[in-house]
Amino acid sequence: MDSPLIKKMEQFTSFSNEDRALLNRLSSERQKQYGAREDIIREGEHSPDIHIVMTGLACRYKHLEDGTRQIMAFLVPGDPCDSEIFILNQMDHTIGTLTPSIIASVSGEIMKDLLLNRPSIALAFWWSTLQDEGVLRERIIDEGRRDAYSRIAFLIYEVFLRMRAFGIIDDQRFEFPVTQTDLADATGLTPVHVNRMLGRLRQQNLIIIDGKTWIVCDPAGLRKAARFESNYLHLDRATDQPDSETGRRLRGLI
Amino acid sequence: MDSPLIKKMEQFTSFSNEDRALLNRLSSERQKQYGAREDIIREGEHSPDIHIVMTGLACRYKHLEDGTRQIMAFLVPGDPCDSEIFILNQMDHTIGTLTPSIIASVSGEIMKDLLLNRPSIALAFWWSTLQDEGVLRERIIDEGRRDAYSRIAFLIYEVFLRMRAFGIIDDQRFEFPVTQTDLADATGLTPVHVNRMLGRLRQQNLIIIDGKTWIVCDPAGLRKAARFESNYLHLDRATDQPDSETGRRLRGLI
DNA sequence: GGCTGATATTAATCCAGGTTAAAGCGTGAA
DNA sequence: TTCACGCTTTAACCTGGATTAATATCAGCC
Numbered sequence: 001m002d003s004p005l006i007k008k009m010e011q012f013t014s015f016s017n018e019d020r021a022l023l024n025r026l027s028s029e030r031q032k033q034y035g036a037r038e039d040i041i042r043e044g045e046h047s048p049d050i051h052i053v054m055t056g057l058a059c060r061y062k063h064l065e066d067g068t069r070q071i072m073a074f075l076v077p078g079d080p081c082d083s084e085i086f087i088l089n090q091m092d093h094t095i096g097t098l099t100p101s102i103i104a105s106v107s108g109e110i111m112k113d114l115l116l117n118r119p120s121i122a123l124a125f126w127w128s129t130l131q132d133e134g135v136l137r138e139r140i141i142d143e144g145r146r147d148a149y150s151r152i153a154f155l156i157y158e159v160f161l162r163m164r165a166f167g168i169i170d171d172q173r174f175e176f177p178v179t180q181t182d183l184a185d186a187t188g189l190t191p192v193h194v195n196r197m198l199g200r201l202r203q204q205n206l207i208i209i210d211g212k213t214w215i216v217c218d219p220a221g222l223r224k225a226a227r228f229e230s231n232y233l234h235l236d237r238a239t240d241q242p243d244s245e246t247g248r249r250l251r252g253l254i
Numbered sequence: 255m256d257s258p259l260i261k262k263m264e265q266f267t268s269f270s271n272e273d274r275a276l277l278n279r280l281s282s283e284r285q286k287q288y289g290a291r292e293d294i295i296r297e298g299e300h301s302p303d304i305h306i307v308m309t310g311l312a313c314r315y316k317h318l319e320d321g322t323r324q325i326m327a328f329l330v331p332g333d334p335c336d337s338e339i340f341i342l343n344q345m346d347h348t349i350g351t352l353t354p355s356i357i358a359s360v361s362g363e364i365m366k367d368l369l370l371n372r373p374s375i376a377l378a379f380w381w382s383t384l385q386d387e388g389v390l391r392e393r394i395i396d397e398g399r400r401d402a403y404s405r406i407a408f409l410i411y412e413v414f415l416r417m418r419a420f421g422i423i424d425d426q427r428f429e430f431p432v433t434q435t436d437l438a439d440a441t442g443l444t445p446v447h448v449n450r451m452l453g454r455l456r457q458q459n460l461i462i463i464d465g466k467t468w469i470v471c472d473p474a475g476l477r478k479a480a481r482f483e484s485n486y487l488h489l490d491r492a493t494d495q496p497d498s499e500t501g502r503r504l505r506g507l508i
Numbered sequence: 509g510g511c512t513g514a515t516a517t518t519a520a521t522c523c524a525g526g527t528t529a530a531a532g533c534g535t536g537a538a
Numbered sequence: 539t540t541c542a543c544g545c546t547t548t549a550a551c552c553t554g555g556a557t558t559a560a561t562a563t564c565a566g567c568c
Binding site for chain 1: 297298314316318319320322326338341342343344347373376377380386387388392393394395398399442486488490491
C-alpha cells in the first residue's frame with residue numbers, strides 16, 4: 001500500500017520503484033498520532049524533521065496580536081507540512097491539527113539530500129511547492145475580490161476537490177469536521193456571517209451538512225457559486241492522461 | 255558588477271566564484287527592454303524561458319471575469335518572475351511590467367539542469383521560492399485581518415524594505431511609480447478608498463508622495479501603522495551576520 | 509434524568525469601505 | 539494656448555459584513 005505522500009505526488013509525476021520504496025519507507029518509519037487541535041510545529045520554532053500528513057486534517061495558521069487567528073491553508077493526507085524547514089531557520093507560521101491525525105516525520109537532512117540528489121523526487125517536491133503557491137495566490141484573489149458567499153463556496157469546493165483528487169472520497173460525501181469558527185478563521189469572515197452564508201448554500205441545495213459529514217449535492221452549482229477556475233491547481237498533467245486515476249476521479253469537476 | 259539576481263540570492267547564501275560567474279553570464283546573455291505596462295508572460299501561456307527582473311518594477315496579476323484585476327505581488331530587480339514554468343505546463347497568472355524594465359531570459363532547460371545539479375543554486379532558488387510563499391501567506395493575513403489603513407501601510411513598508419534589502423535605495427526615498435488604481439488592485443480596495451488612506455498616512459507624517467518618488471519619513475511609525483512583523487521574509491541569515499551588507503542596510507527596520 | 513460547556517442559529521444595530529459622480533490638476537500633443 | 543486625457547481628490551450616499559447579544563441545540567458527563 002503506497003504512502004499518502006506517493007499518492008499525492010503521483011498526481012503529478014510517476015516514480016521509479018526504487019524512489020517509491022524509498023519514500024514509502026521514509027514516511028512510515030516514524031509516525032505519530034496527534035489529537036484534534038494539537039500543534040505539530042509552531043511559529044518561530046525550528047525542527048530537524050519535516051512532517052507529512054498521513055491521515056486526518058491539519059492546517060497552517062497564525063495567531064495575531066489582537067487574538068484573532070488566520071488559517072492560511074488546509075492540509076489533507078499526502079501534504080507535506082513544512083518542507084521549508086530544511087532551508088529556512090524557523091517557521092513563519094504554525095501547523096496544527098483540526099482532527100485526530102497521523103503525522104509522519106522525515107529527517108530534514110535526508111530530505112535535503114533527496115532534493116539535491118534525486119531528480120524525480122526533487123521535481124515532485126518542486127511541483128508540490130509551486131502548487132501550494134498557486135493555491136495561496138488564488139486565496140488572495142478570493143479575499144480581495146470575492147464576496148462572502150463565493151468565498152465560503154470556494155473553500156468548500158477546493159477542499160472537496162483536493163479530497164477527490166487524492167482519492168480520500170469517491171462520491172460527494174466527505175468528512176470535514178471543522179467548526180464554523182474555523183471556517184471564519186480561514187475566510188477572514190466572522191462566525192456569524194459564515195453561518196448565514198452556509199445557510200444560503202443549504203437553501204440553494206448546493207450542500208448538506210450532517211454533523212461532521214458534508215455532502216456536495218450539486219457540484220456544478222457549488223462550483224458556479226464559488227466562481228471556481230481550476231488552472232491554479234496544475235492538475236493538468238494528471239487529467240490530460242486518459243487513463244490516469246486522478247483524471248478519472250476529477251472528471252467533470254475541474 | 256554582479257547581476258541583480260546574485261545580489262538578491264546573496265541575501266540568503268553565498269556563491270562560489272564559479273556559480274557566480276555562471277549566473278552572471280546566464281542572466282546577461284539575453285535581456286530585453288520592456289515599456290511600462292507590458293505583459294512579459296500571460297496566464298495560460300507556456301514559455302521555454304524563465305524571466306528575471308534586472309531593472310524596473312513588475313508585478314504578478316490576474317484579470318478576473320468581472321473586469322477587475324488583482325495584483326498578487328510586486329517584483330523588484332533580482333526577482334525571478336516565473337521559475338515555475340520549467341515544471342508546470344502553463345502560467346496560472348500573468349506577469350507584467352508597471353514601469354519600463356529590463357528583463358533577462360534564461361532557458362528553462364538550463365535552469366532545470368542547474369536546479370538538479372548545482373546544490374548551492376538549487377538551495378538559493380528554494381529559498382527564494384519559500385520566501386515568496388511567506389510573502390503570499392502574509393498577504394492573506396493582510397487581506398483577512400488588517401483594515402484598509404494598515405493594509406496600505408503594510409504594502410508600502412514591504413516594498414520599501416525589499417528595495418532597501420536589495421540595495422536599490424539607501425535612504426528613505428524610492429521610486430515607486432504606481433497609480434492609486436494599481437494600489438487598489440494590489441490591496442483589494444477601491445481607488446477612492448486608497449486615496450483616503452494615503453491621505454491619512456500623509457497627514458500623520460508617515461510618508462510623502464512627490465510624483466513618482468515616495469519618501470518614508472517615519473519608518474518606525476509606518477511600520478507600526480502596518481502592524482509589520484518581519485519573520486516571514488526570512489532575512490535572518492542575512493541580518494544575523496554582523497558584517498553582512500544586507501544586515502547593514504536593514505538595521506533598525508525589521 | 510439534569511447540568512455544563514461548546515457550537516449553531518437568529519435578530520438588531522452599526523460602520524468601514526464601496527459606489528457614484530463631479531471637480532481639480534498636470535502633462536503632453538497640436 | 540488650448541485641448542484632451544489620465545490621474546487624484548473630495549463629497550454624498552449606500553451596503554455587506556461586523557458586532558453584540560440572546561436563544562437553541564447537542565454531546566459528554568455526573
